[in-house]
Amino acid sequence: MVNLTYNKNRPLPSAEELPSSDETPVDNQLQNDLPNLLLNLLALIWSGRDDWYFGVDMAVYYNPDEPAFVPDGFLAVGVNHDTGERGRLSYILWGEKYILPILFLEVISEKYNSEYGRRGRFKNRQRLEVYKLISGKYQLLESENNRVWLPEIGLALGYEKGEHIAWYREWLYWYDQSGNRYLTAEERAMNAEAIAAQERLAKQEAEAIAAQERLAKQEAEQKAIRLAERLRALGINPDEV
Template identity: 45%
Template sequence: MLQIDLNQLPSTDELPCSDDTPVDNEDQNLLPNLLLFLLCSIWSERMDWYFGVDMAIYHTTGINPRVPVVPDAFLSLGVERKKGGKSRKSYAVWEEEGTVPILALEMVSHQPGGEYEAKQSLYANLGVLYYIIYNPEFWQRDRHQPFEVYKLVNGSYKLQIGEPYWMPEVGLGIGRSEQVMGGIKQELLAWYDSQGDRYLSDDERAEAERQRADDAQQHVEKLLARLRSEGISEEDLS
Protein backbone atom coordinates (compact mmCIF):
# COMPACT_ATOMS: atom_id res chain seq x y z
CA MET A 1 0.00 0.00 0.00
CA LEU A 2 1.27 3.46 -0.94
CA GLN A 3 2.46 5.38 2.13
CA ILE A 4 1.55 9.06 2.02
CA ASP A 5 2.94 11.89 4.14
CA LEU A 6 0.01 14.31 4.23
CA ASN A 7 2.35 17.15 5.11
CA GLN A 8 4.24 16.65 1.86
CA LEU A 9 1.27 16.64 -0.48
CA PRO A 10 1.20 19.41 -3.13
CA SER A 11 -1.42 22.15 -3.15
CA THR A 12 -3.87 22.63 -6.00
CA ASP A 13 -1.88 25.74 -6.96
CA GLU A 14 0.91 23.38 -7.99
CA LEU A 15 -1.24 20.86 -9.85
CA PRO A 16 -2.81 20.89 -13.35
CA CYS A 17 -6.53 21.60 -13.35
CA SER A 18 -7.24 18.81 -15.86
CA ASP A 19 -5.51 16.19 -18.00
CA ASP A 20 -6.00 18.23 -21.20
CA THR A 21 -7.66 15.27 -22.91
CA PRO A 22 -9.92 16.73 -25.62
CA VAL A 23 -13.56 15.67 -25.78
CA ASP A 24 -14.74 14.03 -29.00
CA ASN A 25 -18.28 15.39 -29.06
CA GLU A 26 -20.09 18.52 -27.90
CA ASP A 27 -22.36 16.67 -25.47
CA GLN A 28 -19.41 15.86 -23.22
CA ASN A 29 -19.26 19.56 -22.39
CA LEU A 30 -22.94 20.42 -22.77
CA LEU A 31 -24.64 17.76 -20.63
CA PRO A 32 -22.49 18.07 -17.48
CA ASN A 33 -22.77 21.86 -17.61
CA LEU A 34 -26.54 21.65 -17.92
CA LEU A 35 -26.56 19.50 -14.77
CA LEU A 36 -24.41 22.14 -13.05
CA PHE A 37 -26.63 25.06 -14.08
CA LEU A 38 -29.74 23.20 -12.99
CA LEU A 39 -28.17 22.34 -9.64
CA CYS A 40 -27.32 26.02 -9.12
CA SER A 41 -31.05 26.68 -9.39
CA ILE A 42 -32.25 23.72 -7.30
CA TRP A 43 -29.73 24.29 -4.51
CA SER A 44 -29.34 28.04 -4.82
CA GLU A 45 -29.72 28.49 -1.05
CA ARG A 46 -27.19 25.77 -0.16
CA MET A 47 -23.50 26.52 0.18
CA ASP A 48 -22.36 22.99 1.11
CA TRP A 49 -21.83 21.39 -2.28
CA TYR A 50 -19.56 21.49 -5.28
CA PHE A 51 -20.13 20.21 -8.82
CA GLY A 52 -17.03 19.94 -10.98
CA VAL A 53 -17.00 19.58 -14.76
CA ASP A 54 -13.95 18.09 -16.51
CA MET A 55 -11.88 18.87 -13.41
CA ALA A 56 -9.01 16.85 -11.99
CA ILE A 57 -9.60 15.01 -8.72
CA TYR A 58 -6.36 14.42 -6.80
CA HIS A 59 -6.39 11.69 -4.20
CA THR A 60 -4.12 9.32 -2.28
CA THR A 61 -5.68 6.01 -3.28
CA GLY A 62 -3.90 5.67 -6.63
CA ILE A 63 -0.35 5.15 -7.83
CA ASN A 64 0.69 8.73 -7.12
CA PRO A 65 -1.15 11.69 -5.55
CA ARG A 66 -0.01 13.83 -8.49
CA VAL A 67 -1.87 11.58 -10.94
CA PRO A 68 -5.55 12.63 -10.99
CA VAL A 69 -8.72 11.08 -12.23
CA VAL A 70 -10.76 13.43 -14.40
CA PRO A 71 -14.45 12.51 -14.66
CA ASP A 72 -16.75 14.37 -17.01
CA ALA A 73 -18.49 15.58 -13.86
CA PHE A 74 -18.57 14.96 -10.12
CA LEU A 75 -20.54 16.08 -7.08
CA SER A 76 -19.23 16.56 -3.54
CA LEU A 77 -21.37 17.31 -0.50
CA GLY A 78 -20.31 18.98 2.72
CA VAL A 79 -17.74 21.23 1.05
CA GLU A 80 -17.68 24.93 0.23
CA ARG A 81 -19.27 26.14 -2.99
CA LYS A 82 -16.34 28.52 -3.29
CA LYS A 83 -13.29 27.33 -1.40
CA GLY A 84 -12.09 30.25 0.67
CA GLY A 85 -14.34 32.45 -1.45
CA LYS A 86 -12.45 31.57 -4.64
CA SER A 87 -13.00 29.23 -7.56
CA ARG A 88 -11.18 25.90 -7.44
CA LYS A 89 -8.44 25.11 -9.93
CA SER A 90 -8.80 21.40 -9.19
CA TYR A 91 -10.17 19.20 -6.43
CA ALA A 92 -7.66 17.70 -4.00
CA VAL A 93 -9.28 15.40 -1.45
CA TRP A 94 -6.67 16.33 1.18
CA GLU A 95 -7.63 20.02 0.83
CA GLU A 96 -11.32 19.18 1.35
CA GLU A 97 -10.94 17.59 4.80
CA GLY A 98 -10.86 14.18 3.14
CA THR A 99 -14.26 14.61 1.46
CA VAL A 100 -14.51 12.27 -1.50
CA PRO A 101 -17.04 13.06 -4.25
CA ILE A 102 -20.32 11.24 -3.68
CA LEU A 103 -21.05 10.98 -7.40
CA ALA A 104 -18.98 10.71 -10.57
CA LEU A 105 -20.26 10.83 -14.15
CA GLU A 106 -18.46 9.41 -17.17
CA MET A 107 -19.68 9.81 -20.74
CA VAL A 108 -18.36 7.16 -23.09
CA SER A 109 -16.45 8.46 -26.10
CA HIS A 110 -15.80 7.12 -29.57
CA GLN A 111 -12.58 5.74 -28.16
CA PRO A 112 -13.31 3.64 -25.04
CA GLY A 113 -11.71 5.17 -21.97
CA GLY A 114 -11.90 2.30 -19.51
CA GLU A 115 -15.21 3.48 -18.09
CA TYR A 116 -16.36 -0.06 -17.33
CA GLU A 117 -13.05 -1.40 -16.07
CA ALA A 118 -10.13 0.79 -14.97
CA LYS A 119 -12.12 3.87 -13.99
CA GLN A 120 -14.74 1.81 -12.22
CA SER A 121 -12.04 0.21 -10.11
CA LEU A 122 -10.41 3.57 -9.46
CA TYR A 123 -13.64 5.20 -8.28
CA ALA A 124 -14.39 2.21 -6.08
CA ASN A 125 -10.97 2.49 -4.41
CA LEU A 126 -11.52 6.22 -3.97
CA GLY A 127 -14.89 5.56 -2.31
CA VAL A 128 -17.23 7.36 -4.71
CA LEU A 129 -20.70 6.18 -3.70
CA TYR A 130 -22.45 6.58 -7.07
CA TYR A 131 -20.79 6.00 -10.42
CA ILE A 132 -22.87 6.88 -13.48
CA ILE A 133 -21.98 5.89 -17.03
CA TYR A 134 -23.81 7.56 -19.92
CA ASN A 135 -23.28 5.77 -23.22
CA PRO A 136 -26.04 6.73 -25.68
CA GLU A 137 -24.15 5.88 -28.89
CA PHE A 138 -21.79 3.00 -28.16
CA TRP A 139 -23.69 0.95 -25.59
CA GLN A 140 -24.26 -1.95 -27.98
CA ARG A 141 -20.57 -1.99 -28.85
CA ASP A 142 -19.72 -2.10 -25.15
CA ARG A 143 -22.52 -4.57 -24.32
CA HIS A 144 -24.04 -2.30 -21.71
CA GLN A 145 -27.13 -0.13 -21.35
CA PRO A 146 -27.14 3.52 -22.54
CA PHE A 147 -27.54 4.78 -18.95
CA GLU A 148 -26.24 2.90 -15.94
CA VAL A 149 -26.04 3.82 -12.26
CA TYR A 150 -23.68 1.88 -10.01
CA LYS A 151 -23.70 2.07 -6.23
CA LEU A 152 -20.73 1.16 -4.04
CA VAL A 153 -21.73 -1.74 -1.81
CA ASN A 154 -19.10 -3.37 0.44
CA GLY A 155 -16.30 -2.01 -1.72
CA SER A 156 -17.75 -3.09 -5.09
CA TYR A 157 -20.07 -1.40 -7.56
CA LYS A 158 -23.50 -2.93 -8.03
CA LEU A 159 -25.66 -2.00 -11.01
CA GLN A 160 -28.89 -0.36 -9.85
CA ILE A 161 -32.39 -0.68 -11.28
CA GLY A 162 -34.77 2.10 -12.24
CA GLU A 163 -34.74 5.40 -14.08
CA PRO A 164 -34.81 8.09 -13.02
CA TYR A 165 -32.78 6.63 -10.17
CA TRP A 166 -33.33 8.17 -6.73
CA MET A 167 -30.19 8.66 -4.62
CA PRO A 168 -31.30 9.25 -1.01
CA GLU A 169 -27.79 10.11 0.17
CA VAL A 170 -27.69 12.90 -2.40
CA GLY A 171 -31.31 13.96 -2.16
CA LEU A 172 -31.69 13.88 -5.94
CA GLY A 173 -32.63 11.52 -8.70
CA ILE A 174 -30.89 11.39 -12.06
CA GLY A 175 -31.96 10.14 -15.46
CA ARG A 176 -32.47 10.92 -19.11
CA SER A 177 -35.05 13.28 -20.56
CA GLU A 178 -36.20 14.34 -24.03
CA GLN A 179 -35.98 18.13 -24.10
CA VAL A 180 -35.76 20.94 -26.63
CA MET A 181 -32.42 22.75 -26.56
CA GLY A 182 -31.86 25.63 -28.94
CA GLY A 183 -34.85 24.56 -30.98
CA ILE A 184 -33.56 21.00 -31.32
CA LYS A 185 -35.16 18.05 -29.57
CA GLN A 186 -32.54 15.84 -27.98
CA GLU A 187 -31.84 13.54 -25.07
CA LEU A 188 -30.31 15.24 -22.04
CA LEU A 189 -29.44 14.26 -18.49
CA ALA A 190 -31.52 15.79 -15.73
CA TRP A 191 -32.11 15.88 -11.98
CA TYR A 192 -35.37 14.56 -10.52
CA ASP A 193 -37.18 14.90 -7.21
CA SER A 194 -38.24 12.06 -4.92
CA GLN A 195 -41.56 11.73 -6.78
CA GLY A 196 -39.79 11.15 -10.08
CA ASP A 197 -40.63 14.60 -11.46
CA ARG A 198 -37.95 16.35 -13.46
CA TYR A 199 -36.59 19.63 -12.13
CA LEU A 200 -37.20 22.36 -14.69
CA SER A 201 -34.63 24.91 -15.72
CA ASP A 202 -35.19 28.61 -14.99
CA ASP A 203 -36.22 29.15 -18.62
CA GLU A 204 -38.66 26.24 -18.49
CA ARG A 205 -40.22 27.52 -15.27
CA ALA A 206 -40.57 31.00 -16.74
CA GLU A 207 -42.20 29.56 -19.86
CA ALA A 208 -44.55 27.46 -17.72
CA GLU A 209 -45.57 30.58 -15.79
CA ARG A 210 -46.20 32.46 -19.03
CA GLN A 211 -48.29 29.56 -20.31
CA ARG A 212 -50.34 29.48 -17.09
CA ALA A 213 -50.92 33.22 -17.35
CA ASP A 214 -51.98 32.90 -20.99
CA ASP A 215 -54.32 30.02 -20.14
CA ALA A 216 -55.87 32.03 -17.31
CA GLN A 217 -56.36 35.03 -19.60
CA GLN A 218 -57.98 32.89 -22.28
CA HIS A 219 -60.28 31.36 -19.67
CA VAL A 220 -61.40 34.81 -18.52
CA GLU A 221 -61.96 35.98 -22.10
CA LYS A 222 -64.06 32.89 -22.90
CA LEU A 223 -66.10 33.39 -19.74
CA LEU A 224 -66.76 37.06 -20.56
CA ALA A 225 -67.71 36.15 -24.13
CA ARG A 226 -70.23 33.60 -22.84
CA LEU A 227 -71.71 36.08 -20.38
CA ARG A 228 -72.04 38.71 -23.11
CA SER A 229 -73.82 36.17 -25.29
CA GLU A 230 -76.29 35.76 -22.45
CA GLY A 231 -76.87 39.49 -22.25
CA ILE A 232 -74.70 40.14 -19.20
CA SER A 233 -72.17 42.96 -19.52
CA GLU A 234 -68.99 43.57 -17.58
CA GLU A 235 -70.69 46.61 -16.03
CA ASP A 236 -73.41 44.34 -14.71
CA LEU A 237 -70.79 42.14 -13.11
CA SER A 238 -69.09 45.10 -11.43
Protein backbone atom coordinates (compact mmCIF):
# COMPACT_ATOMS: atom_id res chain seq x y z
CA MET A 1 0.00 0.00 0.00
CA VAL A 2 1.34 3.42 -0.93
CA ASN A 3 1.01 6.44 1.32
CA LEU A 4 -0.65 9.27 -0.61
CA THR A 5 -1.09 11.51 2.41
CA TYR A 6 0.94 14.71 2.12
CA ASN A 7 0.44 18.46 1.81
CA LYS A 8 -0.48 19.00 -1.83
CA ASN A 9 -0.61 22.79 -1.46
CA ARG A 10 3.10 23.22 -0.89
CA PRO A 11 5.63 23.49 -3.77
CA LEU A 12 6.23 19.99 -5.07
CA PRO A 13 9.47 18.88 -6.75
CA SER A 14 9.63 18.45 -10.52
CA ALA A 15 11.12 15.53 -12.42
CA GLU A 16 14.32 17.50 -12.96
CA GLU A 17 14.77 17.78 -9.19
CA LEU A 18 14.34 14.07 -8.48
CA PRO A 19 16.45 11.01 -9.38
CA SER A 20 15.06 9.20 -12.41
CA SER A 21 16.10 5.74 -11.16
CA ASP A 22 17.57 3.98 -8.17
CA GLU A 23 20.73 3.14 -10.16
CA THR A 24 20.35 -0.51 -9.17
CA PRO A 25 21.56 -2.82 -11.95
CA VAL A 26 19.13 -5.44 -13.22
CA ASP A 27 19.69 -9.07 -12.26
CA ASN A 28 19.34 -10.32 -15.82
CA GLN A 29 18.48 -9.08 -19.29
CA LEU A 30 14.91 -10.38 -19.07
CA GLN A 31 14.13 -7.56 -16.67
CA ASN A 32 14.63 -5.26 -19.65
CA ASP A 33 13.58 -7.48 -22.55
CA LEU A 34 10.21 -8.64 -21.16
CA PRO A 35 8.84 -5.16 -20.29
CA ASN A 36 10.09 -3.73 -23.58
CA LEU A 37 8.33 -6.49 -25.50
CA LEU A 38 5.05 -5.65 -23.75
CA LEU A 39 5.64 -1.95 -24.45
CA ASN A 40 6.27 -2.55 -28.15
CA LEU A 41 3.17 -4.72 -28.41
CA LEU A 42 1.02 -2.05 -26.74
CA ALA A 43 2.37 0.50 -29.21
CA LEU A 44 0.88 -1.68 -31.97
CA ILE A 45 -2.35 -2.61 -30.19
CA TRP A 46 -3.10 0.94 -29.04
CA SER A 47 -1.51 2.77 -31.95
CA GLY A 48 -4.51 5.09 -32.25
CA ARG A 49 -4.58 6.03 -28.57
CA ASP A 50 -2.72 8.77 -26.69
CA ASP A 51 -4.06 8.08 -23.19
CA TRP A 52 -1.57 5.58 -21.84
CA TYR A 53 2.04 5.25 -20.85
CA PHE A 54 4.16 2.15 -20.26
CA GLY A 55 7.36 2.82 -18.35
CA VAL A 56 10.37 0.51 -18.22
CA ASP A 57 12.83 0.66 -15.31
CA MET A 58 11.59 4.17 -14.46
CA ALA A 59 11.21 5.78 -11.04
CA VAL A 60 7.63 6.20 -9.83
CA TYR A 61 7.09 8.95 -7.25
CA TYR A 62 3.84 8.76 -5.31
CA ASN A 63 4.80 10.93 -2.34
CA PRO A 64 7.42 13.73 -2.25
CA ASP A 65 8.37 12.64 1.26
CA GLU A 66 8.98 9.02 0.28
CA PRO A 67 11.64 7.47 -1.97
CA ALA A 68 10.56 6.34 -5.41
CA PHE A 69 10.15 2.71 -6.30
CA VAL A 70 11.39 1.44 -9.64
CA PRO A 71 9.43 -1.50 -11.06
CA ASP A 72 10.65 -3.38 -14.10
CA GLY A 73 7.60 -2.02 -15.91
CA PHE A 74 4.33 -0.22 -15.25
CA LEU A 75 1.24 0.84 -17.16
CA ALA A 76 -0.73 4.03 -16.55
CA VAL A 77 -4.03 4.68 -18.35
CA GLY A 78 -5.66 8.09 -18.62
CA VAL A 79 -2.43 10.06 -19.02
CA ASN A 80 -0.88 11.64 -22.10
CA HIS A 81 1.50 9.36 -23.93
CA ASP A 82 3.08 12.34 -25.65
CA THR A 83 4.58 14.75 -23.12
CA GLY A 84 6.90 16.60 -25.46
CA GLU A 85 10.12 15.95 -27.29
CA ARG A 86 12.09 15.14 -24.16
CA GLY A 87 9.53 12.78 -22.69
CA ARG A 88 9.29 11.71 -19.06
CA LEU A 89 12.30 11.56 -16.77
CA SER A 90 10.23 9.73 -14.17
CA TYR A 91 6.58 9.16 -13.35
CA ILE A 92 5.55 11.75 -10.75
CA LEU A 93 2.04 11.29 -9.44
CA TRP A 94 1.40 14.99 -8.84
CA GLY A 95 2.48 15.70 -12.40
CA GLU A 96 0.14 13.06 -13.85
CA LYS A 97 -3.21 14.33 -12.52
CA TYR A 98 -2.70 11.98 -9.52
CA ILE A 99 -3.38 8.96 -11.73
CA LEU A 100 -1.77 5.88 -10.25
CA PRO A 101 -0.39 3.26 -12.64
CA ILE A 102 -2.92 0.47 -13.10
CA LEU A 103 -0.35 -2.30 -13.51
CA PHE A 104 3.14 -2.93 -12.13
CA LEU A 105 5.42 -5.61 -13.54
CA GLU A 106 8.24 -7.33 -11.69
CA VAL A 107 10.40 -9.97 -13.35
CA ILE A 108 11.42 -12.06 -10.36
CA SER A 109 15.06 -12.95 -10.15
CA GLU A 110 15.89 -16.63 -9.97
CA LYS A 111 19.23 -16.06 -8.33
CA TYR A 112 20.00 -17.21 -4.79
CA ASN A 113 18.39 -15.14 -2.01
CA SER A 114 16.14 -13.34 -4.51
CA GLU A 115 12.61 -12.11 -3.79
CA TYR A 116 11.06 -15.56 -4.02
CA GLY A 117 14.02 -17.24 -2.43
CA ARG A 118 13.73 -15.11 0.68
CA ARG A 119 10.07 -16.04 1.00
CA GLY A 120 10.76 -19.72 0.50
CA ARG A 121 8.50 -19.76 -2.56
CA PHE A 122 11.06 -20.21 -5.30
CA LYS A 123 10.22 -23.84 -6.05
CA ASN A 124 6.44 -23.56 -5.78
CA ARG A 125 5.76 -20.26 -7.49
CA GLN A 126 3.61 -19.93 -10.58
CA ARG A 127 5.18 -18.82 -13.84
CA LEU A 128 2.88 -15.81 -13.90
CA GLU A 129 1.27 -14.30 -10.82
CA VAL A 130 -1.06 -11.30 -11.08
CA TYR A 131 -2.28 -9.68 -7.89
CA LYS A 132 -5.18 -7.25 -7.61
CA LEU A 133 -5.92 -4.87 -4.75
CA ILE A 134 -9.34 -5.88 -3.44
CA SER A 135 -10.76 -4.40 -0.23
CA GLY A 136 -7.33 -3.26 0.87
CA LYS A 137 -5.64 -6.63 0.26
CA TYR A 138 -3.72 -7.99 -2.70
CA GLN A 139 -5.33 -11.17 -4.00
CA LEU A 140 -3.83 -13.56 -6.52
CA LEU A 141 -5.97 -13.73 -9.66
CA GLU A 142 -6.71 -17.06 -11.29
CA SER A 143 -5.12 -17.79 -14.63
CA GLU A 144 -6.55 -19.79 -17.50
CA ASN A 145 -4.35 -21.37 -20.14
CA ASN A 146 -1.38 -19.37 -18.84
CA ARG A 147 -3.31 -16.09 -19.20
CA VAL A 148 -4.94 -13.65 -16.77
CA TRP A 149 -7.74 -11.43 -18.09
CA LEU A 150 -7.49 -7.78 -17.06
CA PRO A 151 -10.89 -6.15 -17.69
CA GLU A 152 -9.59 -2.72 -16.64
CA ILE A 153 -7.54 -2.53 -19.83
CA GLY A 154 -9.43 -4.99 -22.03
CA LEU A 155 -6.41 -7.26 -22.43
CA ALA A 156 -5.07 -10.47 -21.01
CA LEU A 157 -1.50 -10.93 -19.87
CA GLY A 158 -0.01 -14.34 -20.48
CA TYR A 159 3.00 -16.30 -21.58
CA GLU A 160 4.02 -18.86 -24.14
CA LYS A 161 7.14 -19.88 -26.01
CA GLY A 162 8.15 -17.86 -29.02
CA GLU A 163 11.05 -16.12 -30.70
CA HIS A 164 11.93 -12.52 -29.93
CA ILE A 165 15.20 -10.74 -30.74
CA ALA A 166 16.54 -14.05 -32.08
CA TRP A 167 15.91 -15.73 -28.74
CA TYR A 168 13.52 -18.65 -28.49
CA ARG A 169 12.13 -18.99 -24.98
CA GLU A 170 9.09 -18.20 -22.86
CA TRP A 171 7.88 -14.60 -23.28
CA LEU A 172 5.11 -12.43 -21.87
CA TYR A 173 2.48 -11.34 -24.40
CA TRP A 174 -0.83 -9.51 -24.57
CA TYR A 175 -3.96 -11.45 -25.62
CA ASP A 176 -7.50 -10.50 -26.59
CA GLN A 177 -10.57 -11.72 -24.70
CA SER A 178 -10.84 -14.80 -26.93
CA GLY A 179 -7.30 -15.83 -26.05
CA ASN A 180 -5.72 -14.81 -29.34
CA ARG A 181 -2.18 -13.56 -28.94
CA TYR A 182 -1.27 -10.18 -30.37
CA LEU A 183 1.61 -10.55 -32.80
CA THR A 184 4.84 -8.60 -32.65
CA ALA A 185 5.87 -6.25 -35.46
CA GLU A 186 8.32 -8.88 -36.71
CA GLU A 187 5.64 -11.57 -36.74
CA ARG A 188 3.23 -9.26 -38.56
CA ALA A 189 5.90 -8.51 -41.15
CA MET A 190 6.63 -12.21 -41.59
CA ASN A 191 2.91 -12.98 -41.95
CA ALA A 192 2.50 -10.18 -44.47
CA GLU A 193 5.45 -11.50 -46.47
CA ALA A 194 4.07 -15.05 -46.30
CA ILE A 195 0.66 -13.81 -47.52
CA ALA A 196 2.33 -11.83 -50.31
CA ALA A 197 4.33 -14.92 -51.32
CA GLN A 198 1.15 -17.02 -51.36
CA GLU A 199 -0.57 -14.40 -53.50
CA ARG A 200 2.38 -14.35 -55.91
CA LEU A 201 2.33 -18.15 -56.11
CA ALA A 202 -1.45 -18.17 -56.66
CA LYS A 203 -1.03 -15.58 -59.42
CA GLN A 204 1.71 -17.64 -61.06
CA GLU A 205 -0.44 -20.78 -60.86
CA ALA A 206 -3.42 -18.92 -62.36
CA GLU A 207 -1.22 -17.62 -65.17
CA ALA A 208 0.14 -21.13 -65.80
CA ILE A 209 -3.40 -22.55 -65.95
CA ALA A 210 -4.47 -19.78 -68.31
CA ALA A 211 -1.42 -20.47 -70.54
CA GLN A 212 -2.26 -24.19 -70.59
CA GLU A 213 -5.84 -23.38 -71.54
CA ARG A 214 -4.66 -21.11 -74.37
CA LEU A 215 -2.28 -23.81 -75.61
CA ALA A 216 -5.02 -26.47 -75.46
CA LYS A 217 -7.35 -24.13 -77.40
CA GLN A 218 -4.69 -23.49 -80.03
CA GLU A 219 -4.00 -27.24 -80.40
CA ALA A 220 -7.73 -27.96 -80.74
CA GLU A 221 -8.07 -25.25 -83.43
CA GLN A 222 -5.05 -26.59 -85.35
CA LYS A 223 -6.42 -30.13 -85.13
CA ALA A 224 -9.78 -28.96 -86.49
CA ILE A 225 -8.00 -27.20 -89.40
CA ARG A 226 -6.00 -30.32 -90.27
CA LEU A 227 -9.14 -32.47 -90.13
CA ALA A 228 -10.98 -30.04 -92.41
CA GLU A 229 -8.09 -30.13 -94.91
CA ARG A 230 -8.18 -33.93 -94.99
CA LEU A 231 -11.92 -33.97 -95.57
CA ARG A 232 -11.58 -31.54 -98.46
CA ALA A 233 -8.84 -33.72 -99.94
CA LEU A 234 -11.38 -36.56 -99.92
CA GLY A 235 -13.93 -34.33 -101.63
CA ILE A 236 -15.97 -33.83 -98.51
CA ASN A 237 -17.13 -30.40 -97.48
CA PRO A 238 -16.35 -30.20 -93.74
CA ASP A 239 -19.04 -27.55 -93.29
CA GLU A 240 -21.67 -30.09 -94.37
CA VAL A 241 -20.47 -32.90 -92.16
